[in-house]
Amino acid sequence: MKNCMKRWVQFLMSLVLTLGMVMPAGVHAADTNTSAWDSAYKKALGYYKSKSSLDYADEVIAAEALGLEAEDVWAGKLPDFTSDEGAGNLTSDSVDAGSLAKGIIALALTAQDPTAFEGVNLVTKLENMTSSTGTLKDSAVNEPNYLVWVVMALTVTDSNKATTVADYLATLNTSTDYFYYTYGGTHYADDATTAWAIEALTVLDSTRYAACIKRAVSYVKSGLSDDGSLDTSGWGGNADSSACVMEGLLVNNRSDALTGSWITSTTHPMDYLISWQDTDGSFTAYDYSGGSNVFNNYATAEGARCLGTYYLKKSFLEDACEEYDALQTKTVTFKSGLKTLKTYETTDPSSVKTLTWPKEKYKAYGKKGYLFKSWKKTTDASGNVTYKAIFKKLTTGQAKVLKVTGKKGKGVGFTATSRKYTRKNVGRRGFVFRYSTSKSMKNARVVKTGLEKNIYTKTGLKKGKTYYVQVRYYYLDSTMKPVYGVWSKAKKVKAS
Secondary structure (H helix, E strand, C coil): CHHHHHHHHHHHHHHHHHHCCCCCCCCCHHHCCHHHHHHHHHHHHHHHHCCCCCCCHHHHHHHHHCCCCHHHHCCCCCCCCCCCCCCCCCCCCCCCHHHHHHHHHHHHHCCCCHHHECCECHHHHHHCCECCCCCECCHHHCCHHHHHHHHHHHHHCCCCHHHHHHHHHHHHHCCCCCCEEEECCEEEECHHHHHHHHHHHHHHHCCCCHHHHHHHHHHHHCCECCCCCECCCCCCCCHHHHHHHHHHHHHHCHHHHHHCCCCCCCCCHHHHHHCCECCCCCEEEEECCCCEEEECHHHHHHHHHHHHHHHHCCCHHHHHHHHHHHHCCEEEEEEECCEEEEEEEECCHHHCCCCCCCHHHHHHHCCCCEEEEEEEEEECCCCCEEEEEEEEECCCCCCCCCEEEECCCCCCEEEEECCCCEECCCEECEEEEEEECCCCCCCCEEEEEEECCCEEEEECCCCCCEEEEEEEEEEECCCCCEEECCCCCCEEEECC
């Protein structure tokens, strides 16, 4: 906001110096009425909700851009991508790269895996349509208006080919600033294609393609007219060109798109766009044959996409990336050092419960002298999760409790008693006793009674003879091996 105000002050100062206090009718940040744009978004949302089915990839993309979960709202009524009619057969050998790319994005957005569609890996199919230099092998469609969608689809599916195709695409506006379509062998500058390229390259890698994006942004902004339309073709403003341009600008730099100093028109570009919106939320286009504005499916889809991008503050490509990523099988691996305890394959790593550590079961994976403490979770760029076992050193202190008495009943000897104890997160206490006729415990006899066996009785000794007795504790580490503590102070007893 401070930067906006700074630009506002600078702008006013410039006007004072050049026009002598004459104020223009341009649009500024303070003049924008976003409530009208919010209302337009809600109308577009209502229009799509009222549709009984979605028949084309563009409609799916528009609905998802508005924040609708198309697979839920239109369950069983989504485009049929296996038919040669309507949306087109994506598995057909005759499908072009642009249609295939849009279909891949629509499938990902509707929780359908394009790598396993009707037994066909559509992503591999699309990759195979591109060359090692990033061009499309079919020269008839090796044009920016096809390439941008290929870049988008390969970005969504995290393909290594995305950068290769994008690198080639970025060379196509080096001298012209704009991207184009070809008709009759002639290149025509195209605002929509240029805006799509801005969005595609921004989402893929805005730093890598910064120079290309900057040129494209400058070009589409140059088409701003005083009525708020965005059109460089000379044919006049329209909903789809304005929608595409504003969507690309919003994805690239939202603040600049809505309140930047480049907006010098009397009408804000967003206000111009929604002026084409009908009362039901759809968008119109000028019908040259009839001489009036009429419903247009394409303009409606583009308008909805732009409004969704504005209102939800994100590109449909970001949603598609997330949806595709959720469809892919991830691995969840539990490791101890270099050893793997278990590996799970799932599309939802969060559903995998972390393992407990039964000592007996996982003793081969433990660490000598240490106890299992916890799992350290890491997630790689592909969403695969690794849990690494963390251990803490096990210590067993000096034994403190020891009572020794002469043997009662049959037999001559003594009974040594310590105290049972179960240590939290460690386990049961084990006991080892030793006895000797020497106070220094020289030549002592050692007896390991075991876990929880805190009483040791020795018989067969000479009555009245003095013995010295000690006890020490132990606990089992993560390898099920004992970790011993220090011997207790010796207790003296006469065998009886």
